[in-house]
Amino acid sequence: MNCAAQVVAKAAPTGVARAHPLPLSAVRLRPSDYATAVEVNRNYLRRLSPDRLLHNFHLYAGMTPKAPIYGGWESDTIAGHSLGHYMTALVHTYRQTGDPEMRRRADYIVDELAAAQAKRGNGYVGGLGRKRPDGKIVDGEEIFPEIMKGDIRSGGFDLNGSWSPLYTVHKLFAGLLDVDAGWGNRRAIAVAEGLGGYFERVFAALTPAQVQQVLGCEYGGLNESYAELYARTGNQRWLRMAELIYDNRVLDPLTRQEDKLANFHANTQVPKLIGLARIHEVKGGDPAKATAARFFWATVVHHHSYVIGGNADREYFSAPDTIADHVTEQTCEHCNTYNMLKLTRQLWSWQPEGALFDYYERAHLNHVMSAQNPANGGFTYMTPLMTGAERGYSTVDDDAFWCCVGSGMESHAKHGESIFWEGDDGTFYVNLYIPADATWAKRRAQVTLDTRYPFEPTSTLTFAKVRAGRFPVALRIPAWAKDKAVITVNDEPVTPVLARGYAIVERQWQAHDRIAITLPLELRIETAPGSDQLVSVLRGPMVLAADLGPVAEKWQRADPALVGADLLAGFTAADAATGRYATRGIVRPADLTFVPFYRQYERRSAVYFKRFTDAAWVKEEAAYNAEQARLRDIAARSVDVMHLGEMQPERDHDLKSESSYPVTYRGRQGRDVRSGGYVDFAMKVKPGPLILQATYWGSETKRDFDILVDNVKIATQRLDNDKPGAFFDVSYPIPVGVTKGKPSVRVKIVPHDRNTAGPIFGVRIYTAAAAGVA
Template sequence: MEPLDIRNVHLLENELLRREAENRRYLLSLGNRELLFNYLMEAGKISIPYLPDDILGGWESPTCQLRGHFLGHWLSAAAWQIYETGDAELKAKSDAIIRELDECQQNNGGQWVGPIPEKYLDLIARGKQVWAPQYTLHKLFMGLIDQNRLAGNELALKIADRFADWFDAWSAKFTREQFDDILDVETGGMLEVWADLLDLTGEEKYRRLLKRYYRGRLFEPLLRGEDPLTNMHANTTIPEILGCARAWEVTGEQKWLDITKAYWKCAVDDRGTFATGGQTQGEIWTPKNKLKARLGDKNQEHCTVYNMIRLADFLFRCEGDPKYLHYIEQNFHNGVEAQTYWQGDPQNGHPGKGLLTYFLPLKAGMHKTWAGERDSFFCCHGTMVQANAALARGLYYQESGSLCVAQYADSDAEFFVDGETKVTLQLRRDAMNGSWQKSSVNNVANSIAAVQSAPDNRPDYEKFDLKFTMKTSADFRLLLRVPKWIQAPASIYLNGSLIAKTEDTAKLFPIDRTWQDGDIVTVLFPIGLRFVPLPDDPQTGAFCYGPDVLAGITDVERVLTLEQDDPTAELSPDTERQWGTFLTRFRTETQDPGINFIPLKEIGYQNYQVYFRVKKPKHETEKGKE
């Protein structure tokens, strides 16, 4: 399967559109000179006796060894936005930046174009401590490649190709063992770069670089079924595996795919995840299924969320297994949405916005720490702008004779059957609220009708309507992802008639049919509260509602003493509806004081708790034994 081209998907989901707009605003708010400052300094194009006030701070500061990494992320995010919408303003800005990079490369002698000195890599080779130079340079390569592939900038490819000549000559100086020592320090995502450039140019030097950057000390244990990941830095290895995935796509060599699958098995299937879908504490992989001791203030680095979503997308395209789509949904709701571009009501003197939280704390009583727009520029700052660009990616996939609905968001999608018949799919969430009134301003139709109060409480199912429009009938298979979080069998209707009920979330549900203009498929997904325990402590868990993890608002750790065996019976709806919207709000029934729960992605500046230890009631037989 391949993702449906996002230029054929018209996104209509309000929250996703808001995020895209915020992301675009932020990309445009950063000046060209600010983004290029470290490149211009390294190329000798500017010389100043002091740092100007408008310089970018944090990891972009000229005093940081990672300086310049963000520009690569910026170019990639802008490229996706240009590809999706043809954004002329971002295109002009990107082209101007790339022309400046070309001049920097010429000033540096025609090959090097990094924002850091070449000697950083030589220092690594000599065993000296330098902070991740290949990580920094990989980001620039990535941005240039995306600008070429997605935005059509030919100069970007020329710059990347000339820069690769430097790496080809440099890496040739070392024996296999010496270069393995270098790779053990860090490699960034250079494997993916060489695979991309091999695909774009066909040049033999990229096959040499793929071979040199093969990290046998990590890959071979994975292939043997061992666990080299426990307590290992996560986001230095995920990009390497993304490189293996891309190398398989370009070369077809089976070993690359075998490594990729072995990594997923070791990192996810055998290791387990938090209820959010994410992993890690302090940027390292936890021990397998031992998460309790790793609930901390530095869980779920955003970079790992974004890069593992990319890996899940690749594996779904290879295998067609919806477990990867479930993983993406879980991580997007409780990672990307929970950690970037938060918007809500002002809280405790704080603004109603938050840009980025590098980590997502899961230790009780913690809070999110939001980064500034010009003073942080962590690695996650870069994946933030990439994750929120072109959010129609991954909603639909297509292969010969079939269309897969992977994620459910309001959208229109156009696709062709047999390369001829054009079909338009309109996917809409039924809010089932009976009103469009979104605020206290009564500026919309609010006529009296039966639908206004039906249903009277928040429905216990999610409903989506899929309507097909076409000029002639078309034969194809519709594949529907049935979410992993359903509470009962999903109901699937065709033109108002029930055609199936299914609890099977391990397969995509198929509908084979000669489709007619106006056909409507309706799906009902039963939704409700779930208590998701830690794998190593069944008495400690998180509350979830559908794909959303809930957070209890509390300054201190709380233990829940239950009156019933089922922990979800302790929570009841709270502030269920506001104007024309059903809200996801809950409160405890018997705790003193009570605790209010809202989706983790809606937490702004409050202190909160995700994982709760529960004390279940003692039954009469147990009391008698005592």
């Protein structure tokens, strides 16, 4: 992603000042999409019931729940993670808006957690569950004595029958620490210390190898929580715990500045680096940890990120610089960007570099702002970049509470947190051009940032009040603006000092002084990592999308392509104030309107386009349109799709298996079934002739396996170097009698004796084409 100048892993040079954001409580947003998002989110938080989120915490402590539990993930074994996010969101909203109800709810939750912790009597408090073999979900605490005895059954997302339990513990830790930071609620610290002591005892019982086995299951930023607990209390035991929680397999290569991220679950990794960065801060310097954090950031941003600043396809990193091969309906999990922005803030505070906030701005505007629907406050899980894909937002009802609902309610509570910063050397930084008023205590200043950026080019900072004196003001100049930024002071042009991505003006400032920056909001083309032929269109920091119509209308046409020698010449501003552009003669098969991607909440979009010269298009058009039509036809006729080897789809389809293992190959997830095992999962069906389609890798050596639908064998498949070097699909007609009168069936894959099955890289059921239709 060409969003910023390269930032490399290096120690901060002597003399470069550290910097700190103005407190969120000192910033008030002026009217804008950001202010709307905060208000929509505040109403969402008010609609949520603290007692429903506390249900399991009460129940598992032997107390009577005060309200029924929510559904979705809150009724699964990951229950409790939402409460931690909710606590943090309440704190941010209180500080951003001053709403006293937010503080009242947060204090109430801490009191209830303290009571539940006291009732248990061992320091533990939690709402996470554990699924027993009979399917019953019980108090998840019962897994930890097992682990202490060395009985550890750890997978990427399952630990002894509980779904990412330490991830859930981290969210609770973070919420408690944030309530304390918000207004000094010391009971929150006491609960956090009790919880910290409980898990200190769990880890103390383990050998180093067993610690690594436990850390093989997603644990969020638990290392960060312990480092923060140390920072608050000064107790060395918490620092020792922070350093103990270190995943050798992932973090060692990063300290060596090696990119081995391909096929790792992306959001599992980002919090580990935030934790390393925090340990580096609280220890007073740890070069290896700082190097790992910086290298990870630069690697993800420049080699694993999409044009909107998000990363990962179906939650996993692919090989570096292969984004062009992974533009799917499952791109850009919101949690990943939420965490990447946290890491960006940390790194910038060590060494102010405009390139860091070039990325922050891009991801914040294009991804975070697209992940909330202002109509109802719902949140996306993924932000799909595949042409015509629907975003899909949560509701406040019982069908959601996935991880990105939690990070979403946090993200939209704090849009004022990164606009204004002050350096230890007295510099006043403006990093984001979001309209806001702020109090700068150090200078007894009241400042206003007035702007309609990125829709209009000028942003004006006014010192309504200020203790007169000489100090620098630094305005970020995005890398894409190059040398075209114009700076004025009190409407007079000035020549600033240009350094580290900033225009710096140092002078004797006084009340009513104004400094303004005007940035060139010109259109430009960016290529996708992995292919110069796949491009996106941007205006300043804003990604534009072709508007393909409302989500109520399915997109079943060929993906649009851009054709011509000078693509930008085919764009005309239809309404610059809203970022709308018309096209003429450059889009195939027909002209389209381009609009800000993030505002396409309930509309379908195209963000990535194959581009062709006029001559190349003549040669490619027939084949291109035929392939697109084939893919769209299959997608339109699809009844259900199963992404094997991926956490949430396997849960959604009630996957059961023996001797079956997730695999990843060439960026695609799947499942491999060993001899004597099977994999079995539910899929939806509908009346009429249906086809089951499975995807395989074409270079597999000889193996045979059966495919059954509701225990009826529909095919025996042999794989034997069928299509070397490529994935390929095989379609199997399903006998009509097998699905007649049923809403769903179970698909079972069983290897022959002394054979394996697959790997299978996805299964799809779709309707057979009508007679006479190709």
